[in-house]
Amino acid sequence: MLSRASKYAILSTLFLAEHSNVDKKISVKVISESIDVPSPFLAKLFQQLVRGKIISSTKGPNGGFFLTDKNRQKNVLDIIENIDGLNKFNDCFLGLNECDGKNPCPVHFIVEPFKNSLLGKFKDKTIHEFSLEISEKGRVLTLKGLDLS
């Protein structure tokens, strides 16, 4: 469904939402260790997220990555769009060229409602709102101890 890059991007953006602000920047190394993601890979990913204005950064001493208030108004779908693009969501589940309500693939009416509701949910809530929910409910964001497959 999502590439690893997108998953890392969502997790680390939520991590930044919870632990960083304009006066408290966090280095790649700290984040990568916190959520247990390879740091050079995360560094590359962050460059793209900065270009996409999902997260912010400054160089030099006390530099690092952080979220501005504007960044916090983005939603999860913006992150996915920035990394994977939205084709995975918009394209036919079976890969057919012509697939819509008028000319549906065999699973069209099974998959379509699901896709729409998932898409809606990911647009629904801002990173800020997500982050509040996470700290309220004490949810875990790390991949530590994970056997990725």
Add this chain to the structure above:
Amino acid sequence: MLSRASKYAILSTLFLAEHSNVDKKISVKVISESIDVPSPFLAKLFQQLVRGKIISSTKGPNGGFFLTDKNRQKNVLDIIENIDGLNKFNDCFLGLNECDGKNPCPVHFIVEPFKNSLLGKFKDKTIHEFSLEISEKGRVLTLKGLDLS
């Protein structure tokens, strides 16, 4: 969501359901041209589907691939399981190790209901039933003219 291999497998199995039977076998070449999928790749895929008892085959003149009545009792999820495995469905959407109702990832309650309903639908209907529906409703199964991306 699905690998290309799985998509090809579903399409070509449904094609066999509609156009083949024990007395009418179809060669890889004919199928690959009909649904516009690379034939050497489909040949490999078919070997695996035969081993998984999703489809059947015989060698030699008038040989080819076909579905038995038993094959037709399989469902779409059996195909996906045989090619991709079920990890994509069972694993956490964000890739977290520990993610369940008690210790959910940030999107757990968004994704979980969707996954379950999709899974149910794919188990619900046999290949036979799917095939009947397709020929009734005249749905298209080809990838022709498709810009895969």
Add this chain to the structure above:
DNA sequence: TTATTAAAAGATAAAAAGGTCTTTTAATAA
């Protein structure tokens, strides 16, 4: 203004997915 810090940029490498080709095996029609 210089040394230090941390991100940006770019080149490179490893793994996985997707795709192709050649040889072998089995079925059958002549």
Add this chain to the structure above:
DNA sequence: TTATTAAAAGACCTTTTTATCTTTTAATAA
């Protein structure tokens, strides 16, 4: 029983994704 047909098997190639490493740029603290 032999030639032919079509799948099975296995080696190989290409592209994409994931991951790493090195050099450059920018910010700032001393």
